[in-house]
Amino acid sequence: MNNLVVMPMLIPLCVAVILIFFRTYIKLQKIGVLFAMLLLIVTNIFLLVTVKEQGIQTLYFGGWEAPFGITFVADSFAMLLVLTASIVALCCFLYAFSTLTEDYAKNFAYPLMLFMIAGVNGSFLTGDLFNLFVCFEVMLLASYVLITLGGGKERLRESLKYVIINIFASWLFLVGLAMIYGTLGTLNMAHLAERVHQIHQGPVLTTVALIFLIVFALKAGLFLFYWLPGSYRVPETAIAALFGALLTKVGIYALFRTFTLIFTVQENITHTLIGILACATIILGSFGAIGYRDLRQIVGYNVVIGVGFVLLGLYANQTEALEGAIYYFMHDFIVKALLFLMIGTMIYITGRIRFDEIKGLIHHFPLFGWLFFLMMLSLAGIPPFSGFIGKMLLGIGLVDEGMYITLLLGFLSSIVVLYSLLRVFLKSIFGESMASHQMKKRIPFSMMLAMMLLMICTIGLGVGAEVAAPFVKDAAHVLTNPSVYIQAVLYPEGG
Amino acid sequence: MLFQLFLNMVIAVLWMLLKDEDRVNLTTFFTGYLIGILVMYLMHRFFGQPFYIKKVWSIIKLLFLFLKELIVSSAVVLKQICSPKMNITPGIFTYETALQSDLEITALALLLTLTPGSVVMEITEDGHTFYIHAMDIEQSKVDVLRSMSRFEQAIMEVTRT
Amino acid sequence: METLMVCLIGIFVAVATYLLLSKNLIRIILGTALLSHAVHLLILTIGEVKKGDVPLLKEKPGPYTDALPQALILTAIVISFAVTAFLLVLAYRVYATNKTDNVEKLRGDEYE
């Protein structure tokens, strides 16, 4: 029992609630947010190290032991994601401080963002399938509100679609929960896993697994990503970046967690399907990423490609592949947020949304221009940026499983990613300088700081991958050995 | 003021009853009383006229009148429904009342609505004229006018003395 | 009883799906409401239906019906209430800004 395990969710939650009381004190809100995020990061690092040293940490809420009460389980996988999420979120907040107007701050933008982070962190940490649903809802509700925040024709229109599709997804989640409770009679994920391992048969379970696959695929944007590009396009940049960095990740996490822990009965069906869907996602995402000149569309489809790529790791379902997926996962958090912020900044500077209407930004914003260049390389998974190590490990895993075509597809997708941004870079960052009176004269410090921090993260994670390696290995170890997780949750005393 | 105090007591008593305890417990009553205060505090700005509590008997009388009318009217309606050939002429007519306060008017309207085959549809702004829909207007007019004075009497007994 | 319930749920799901696939916003919202009814009943049905007493310990000696699904449904009801409320208001705001309640007209011009 370790109360700290709830902190990643509780800190943003508490601060969010407190900030509601101070809606008109914007300075105070900013300080509160910064305080919360820094505290969160420190806590997460501490927890991560604790997990590494003492094994999986659990918290039985109210002292009701698993499987009866709700359990929070912090293993390396979850903690790595939580930590990355909080760092990225901090950067998004920094960016938000200078881009979100007073009106947004007064209308709960910061508390809502914190709520969303709380939901995301909760989803990563929870060890209870129904609680996962609830955490999803916290995150979703916050995202519903955030996406609509500020109103406007296009924004409301797209959010409507987002909300409706997610309502359907939540419904399907509940159907899945009903089915899994009907078959296995429990909700605790470790307990579910244990029961599944006991029978180790059952197309019925596979049917249930497929329902969950659809649910999480919808959230992750795995093949069923129709809601994604539109809804990532409309919110304010800082919010969109938070979306881009966090929202799909929870779905991906859930897929990884459940399909390594619980739904392992007929991997030839479920995991093959995941692989096919991942490939289809990559292909469709690639079409989208190069088909449009609207910057925000390009960003949206890049997210889609990333989702497909990460899930190839689950398809291979093998130690290196999972390690690679985890690395790439963390990388994706960081670099997608950065991508959103940079594209948002371009739009902010020029007021244009199509890249062929923007040119030569590097003449006025050299630092920004070079950041963009590095970001592009990082996104394409070029060494020594953070994407590479994940890509490489994933490649090793796929090679090990003999999945050469998938490997080819996955690796070539990074060319598409590169091309989609290379066009932007050459046209809008490079090129003759654009003499426009509409253009903003400078980029505020905190915006630049946010982007620089993320850039440092992506370089740091790439160059300093060795620091993360033991944690990633530990995370992959738990994913490949469900019994470790089950043991830690159900039999903490080693019984 | 008196009315509020009364209601407060009512709540406290209600509370005791709701608790379903074996014996009458002063502390329970007190808790109820406190809750009552809370309720009163929440509601205290909505009050109109004061209310007098000594008319218990007249209230009971009124209540019985109510019940009687309800049963009679139901019987009439049921009879109509069950009659193979429905021979009714519905319609709307007016009735002038001498009653004054909101409470009186309300009570009368409720009674009228529960009277055989009549429903109060509108009350004029001054509250003196009722527009009444009757299921069978010929019969209802007679019934209503006949029972109306009794109703007004009973109500005034409760409210005015 | 379970058979009947499952059939009822099936009807709910079918109707709700049809409503969701229609153009009108209110119909869609009604569809989501119906979907949630369906799944609440589903959870209840799949838990042990009517196999015991009301889950109030002081009143009955037991055995009791499965209380856990009930608790889950309760949570689900609240959440679906919150979502429905939000969706309703969102629908009205969409209508106010886009001047239409027909989702087919809400495709957006950037796709053309």
Next chain:
Amino acid sequence: MITLILKVALVFFALTIVISFYRVVKGPSMPDRIVALDTIGVNLLSMVAIVSIVFETKAYLEVILILGILSFIGTIAFSKFLERGVIIEHKSDR
């Protein structure tokens, strides 16, 4: 025997609801449907009372209360909507 009587009563009430639902479907006017809905609510209330006798539990008595309250509120809300097109006014004329 008593249980049988009660179950017959339940069926009668259920039939009432079926008939009322026919009115909901048939209309023809909106107030007709609201009257029918009100009737359904009130009859359900009776049913709950009977069910709690059959089940020998007082667990449902709260349900009865709530059902009464809400069917009243619902009817008022519908009526007001029909009458004025809006159920909560910002500032009423009186």
Next chain:
Amino acid sequence: MITKWAILLPFFMAILIPIFHTRIRKFHLGWVALAVPFILFIALLRFLPQIASGDTISHSWRWIPSYNLTFTTYLDGLSMLFALLITGIGALVILYSIFYLSKKEALHKFYCYLLLFMTAMLGVVFSDHLIMLYFFWELTSIASFLLIAFWHHRKASRRGAQKSMLITVTGGIIMLMGFLILAHEMDSYSIRTIISTISIENLNRSLYLAMLFVLLGAFTKSAQFPFHIWLPDAMEAPTPVSAYLHSATMVKAGIYIVARFTPIFAYNLSWFWIVSIVGLITLFWGSFNAVKQNDLKALLAFSTVSQLGLIMSLLGMGSVVYATTGEITDVIYTQATFAALFHLVNHSTFKGALFMMVGILDHEVGTRDLRRLGGLITIMPITFSIALIGGFSMAGLPLFNGFLSKEMFFEATLAIQEMNVHSWIVLFPVIAWVASVFTFVYCFILVFKTFFGSADKLPTDRKIHEAPIGMLISPIILAVSIIFIFFFPNILGKFVIGSAMQSVYPTVQPFEQMTPTIAAWHGFNTALFMTIGVIVFGIILYLAWPKWKRLYNRLPEKWTLNYLYNQLLEEAEIVGKFVTDLYMTGSVRHYLMYIYVFFILIVGGYFIQSHIFAIDLEDQAPVEWFEILLMIVMAGAAIFLLFAKSRLTAVVSNGVLGLGVAMLFVVFRAPDLALTQLVVESVTTVLFLLSFAYLPEWSKEQKPKATKSMNLLISLAAGALVMAISFTVLNYSEFKTISGFFENAYELAGGANIVNTILGDFRAFDTMLEVVVLLIAGLGVYTLIKFRARKGQKKYED
């Protein structure tokens, strides 16, 4: 250590220069940069004897030991050869650039990129670890990209940069796949280890794939057909860059890879075929296309393509020994490789000189267009001499080093005939000869069209004179070395190429055998006759050039690879948009339909094919009549929702449904649920009514019949599927639920209402979050209605 510092020194300098460039105003930044290759070249020379004697130097530095990522550098003959080229030519090019680029240019960027490139290139040739090799490989692409886009305000620069980046990075990534497969098969990332463990027994399909992938990478970088198209466009870079990257060094990285991996992959005969045929095609195609160019740089670019093909084909031919015997019995075949490495050096010298010459022309005359150039021999005699030496060397004429390697090339193509591998091999010398004729022609065009003939069309905006001496130093050094090598080729052979040969054929003992004595005169053999033929036909064709040049115009524009590339990118955008627009319609109905169809197909499909449907009518809870009646009403209310003519009716019907659900909760012994359902239902109804004030009455759904039946089909299928699964799950009872535990609620948590105790204690966390959800929804409704961002901050909608 030398290797490590060789990689790090240019890197540090590349970082320092942009930081401190503002401090250096007095002299040209190039002098600072020059120091790097110069020092390195000298330092490397110091190790030359050691390497020549067969020694190797290696050093490692751990980067990510958890994943075996180690910077293992390795200096052997092959890397030494390349490293000397990189630093030597690098020094000359930087020296040249000091005079070529004025101080007004963004020099700090230029030298930063250039030094970065040097780091990358040295990294490539020193890396022993496959992944490190890939890392530096990509870095060369990036540096090349930056250098090509150096004048990025020009559209052509950007296009060229994009093209080279796309093609080389694609190749790189494919090569990485090859590396991963190779490493997986051989269980090592170290090239040395792999070479020492591989044998003909390792051949399998995976390794074959790895070979293809690695070759693809090498071909893209070395501009082999059909990937060569990026190289002519890369000429948009400043000329020193063209001289350095796109003729002398980067494009040779592919050559390096092929040479380096020969001992690994050449056991497979396909290696021989692929490398030599691709090389020959490239050789021909490059020379053929070079002839028609009007831009001198383009001409040189195609000539580079062609020459790279030559080297490649030689490497291919040299590799044949591995595949045929597995051990080397006849050293003669290795001579092809020797020729390849020799020509590599020669090519760097004469191509470097020629590029610099063109740069001088560009700089002094102001044009590189052959149609405008002419008669410069009198004005620029030194430049002419350089052009003459370089051009004749490239044409393979005696007195110049190109002659030696050209002869060896012919010999190799002839020697390979004895292999009897396939009758088509007869084409090798034919292609070689034809390509040489074209080469001869374009070399003559290059030299004579520029410096002879009329000077009428020269630009008149400036006074043309010989280039400043500084600019001439580097090309003169190269020109001198061209002649020097012709006369003393064996110095090169002994000290540099010999040990490089050992890297390609590590298993051959003793390796001195493989290092022949190069002699300009070796009797009247077939090769010499071929050369004479080249000269004769070359001169005839050169003289007849105006007659047959129109032939090129016959080739339709649409058949060119460039056109294909442009079409590909254009089509990719169009197809991408088309495909995406096809399904991303923006209609929420479509999106929901996809999801439903997906659900029905995947879950339903699996469900049906697994034959698990089961229904158990026994063991069910009893049904009462009134319950059936209620359910009928509920089903009716649900269906009536579809036909309701007004929204209010629908809401009434929905209210009936809500009441019905509550009643079912009552029946199912769930009083708390019934309560909650009732209240929630009424509040929802109130909300509906509230928001109806702002929403229009609904109109009749007007949908085409097909849409309606589609909707109906999906609805029925969805309903049926949920039913079927529910039945099956109901029938499935392997486990007891965990809820028995909660019946101890009173003892454990002091609550008698189990449901409430679960909500308030056992699963209080759910409840807490549920409250949070409510709060968020409340805030959401509030902001939706109250908060509208001001017009100025709205999205940019056009």
Next chain:
Amino acid sequence: MNINQIGEWIAAVVILFASMMSLVSAFGLIRMPDVYTRSHAATKSSTLAVMLALVGAFLYFFAHEGEVSVRLLLGIVFVFLTAPVAGHLICRAAYRSGVPLAEQSGEDALKKFIPKQQEEKK
């Protein structure tokens, strides 16, 4: 048969009577010509039926367990208080929203005060 059982029987009979009454009034809901007359059936007979059912339940619990169920009493009072108000409001709303009186209706005193809408709202 002890006193308790008699009480229970009475309760059962009352409830049965209530259910029949309710059924009859439901037929009224069908047979009556317009909404105003239908609401007579609803507000009076139905209300009485419900109250009877609740009284029956009250009696039952009183007889069975000897407890006075305040909740049931409260429910009775509540229905008693609210049913006529609901009837009144529905009728008023119907009239004001333009629902016409049945054809066989006699006088309509309200007609001159509230201008009716042209036709019945659909």
Next chain:
Amino acid sequence: MKINDVILKTVVQFVVFIILTIAIYLFFAGHYTPGGGFVAGLVLASAAILLYITYDTEKVKNGLPIDFKIVAAIGVALAITTGIVPTLFGKPFLNMSSMSVHFPLIGEKEIATVMLFELGVALTVVGVVMTIILSISEGRDD
């Protein structure tokens, strides 16, 4: 003719009292019989809705001058605080406990933290429902 709501208004005055009492009863009864913070809150909100329907927002606002968003936030804060407090004593988050407290006049009473938790729930529900309803009914400026 103007609408005279005297009947409704008069009856509602009584009805609201009954509902409020029931709501409070439900709140306390939840631990043993159906009810609890959530339902209580909703019923409380229904009472308020009834008031709003009968009167108008302005009048009710004068009667209940409360920012319901804050009420909701207080509710959530209370619920979370109930969870945090046990952690200060080394107990797991959301550990519910009860203790006997001596009140003047009332005497010994069991005070369970569940009650506080439920109070938080109830407050949130009231706050949120009222926020929603007031926002919708006030938001008609376009």
